[in-house]
Amino acid sequence: MSSILSYLRVPFLASSGLAAVASGLLYFKQNEIIYPRNIPAGARTDIPRPAQFGITDYEELMIPTPDGETLSCFFLRANKQHARNVTVLMFHGNAGNIGYRLPIAKILEEDIGCNVLMLQYRGYGLSTGTPNEKGLMIDAQTGLDYIKQRPELKGTRIVLYGQSLGGAVSIALAARNLKEGDISGIILENTFTSIRKLIPSAFPPARYLAPLCHQIWPSEEMLPKVTGIPILFLSGLRDEIVPPSHMAQLYKVCHAKVKVWRELPNGSHNDTVAEPGYFGYISDFITQFVVR
Ligand SMILES: *[C@@H]1O[C@H](CO)[C@@H](O)[C@H](O)[C@H]1NC(C)=O
Ligand SMILES: *[C@@H]1O[C@H](CO)[C@@H](O)[C@H](O)[C@H]1NC(C)=O
Numbered sequence: 001m002s003s004i005l006s007y008l009r010v011p012f013l014a015s016s017g018l019a020a021v022a023s024g025l026l027y028f029k030q031n032e033i034i035y036p037r038n039i040p041a042g043a044r045t046d047i048p049r050p051a052q053f054g055i056t057d058y059e060e061l062m063i064p065t066p067d068g069e070t071l072s073c074f075f076l077r078a079n080k081q082h083a084r085n086v087t088v089l090m091f092h093g094n095a096g097n098i099g100y101r102l103p104i105a106k107i108l109e110e111d112i113g114c115n116v117l118m119l120q121y122r123g124y125g126l127s128t129g130t131p132n133e134k135g136l137m138i139d140a141q142t143g144l145d146y147i148k149q150r151p152e153l154k155g156t157r158i159v160l161y162g163q164s165l166g167g168a169v170s171i172a173l174a175a176r177n178l179k180e181g182d183i184s185g186i187i188l189e190n191t192f193t194s195i196r197k198l199i200p201s202a203f204p205p206a207r208y209l210a211p212l213c214h215q216i217w218p219s220e221e222m223l224p225k226v227t228g229i230p231i232l233f234l235s236g237l238r239d240e241i242v243p244p245s246h247m248a249q250l251y252k253v254c255h256a257k258v259k260v261w262r263e264l265p266n267g268s269h270n271d272t273v274a275e276p277g278y279f280g281y282i283s284d285f286i287t288q289f290v291v292r
């Protein structure tokens, strides 16, 4: 009997040892998991360029941050025929680079008539540094300040557009820039309430380790502060990575004077943007609530 007990004790100790190792790994390696900037392979070096998508009126920018990093960005000038005096600041999801999102930016620029600043967070693509929550917030502020000081964009209405992680970046940036007129609209797609609340569904083996997560992105707490800016929620109901209940919860806690809910019934995490109606929702939102 006692030998069985002592035998049983071994795996118990071993597994608690493993848990300690695993939680240590999660603690120190979580930035690699949360910001997989090398996925897919080549994402740091092979950046599709605007010209490859037939975009002609653009600039490739290297924008310095106050803490010494350099952000590689694309600036697309609005198609003159449809120009609407709106500048979209685009915040991407946690994998890949801005080049992969050029087809989206092209529609915003060409069909919807917006200037677009595609900002690549530190550590992504050709931007310097390594990503973390504090750093990404500096990057986001740098992008907003860049638009505000660029003479040709003076007076354009600024719309934040964030997909997935970019939604959390947009919410946090808006909550820190509440001065009337600085930001005129926010578009959120398939974003989460907080990283901790995302862990149980996105990384089930790590669910007991959620309290160790030091990347917070507390959108559910920040969003209620943003009351004066119209917000569009685009929710793919087949999102397999961020459960759609996160978007529904964000909509619920949102106290913005104008909040618009649009769902894409067949949209999964990555392809909601390709669902019918998606860009129509964006265009209508900008026409009705941003340019007025
Ligand atoms: C854009 O907006 C600014 C500020 O509201 C205004 O001064 C300017 O005339 C507008 N430009 C166009 C092309 O509508
Ligand atoms: C969703 O997909 C189904 C099956 O392909 C299709 O019949 C339906 O029309 C789609 N719904 C929307 C809103 O696109």
Ligand SMILES: *[C@@H]1O[C@H](CO)[C@@H](O)[C@H](O)[C@H]1NC(C)=O
Residues within 6 Å of the ligand: 039, 040, 095, 096, 268, 269, 270
């Ligand atoms: C969505 O994109 C992520 C990151 O690129 C990738 O890991 C995942 O496999 C993609 N999912 C689908 C269904 O394509």
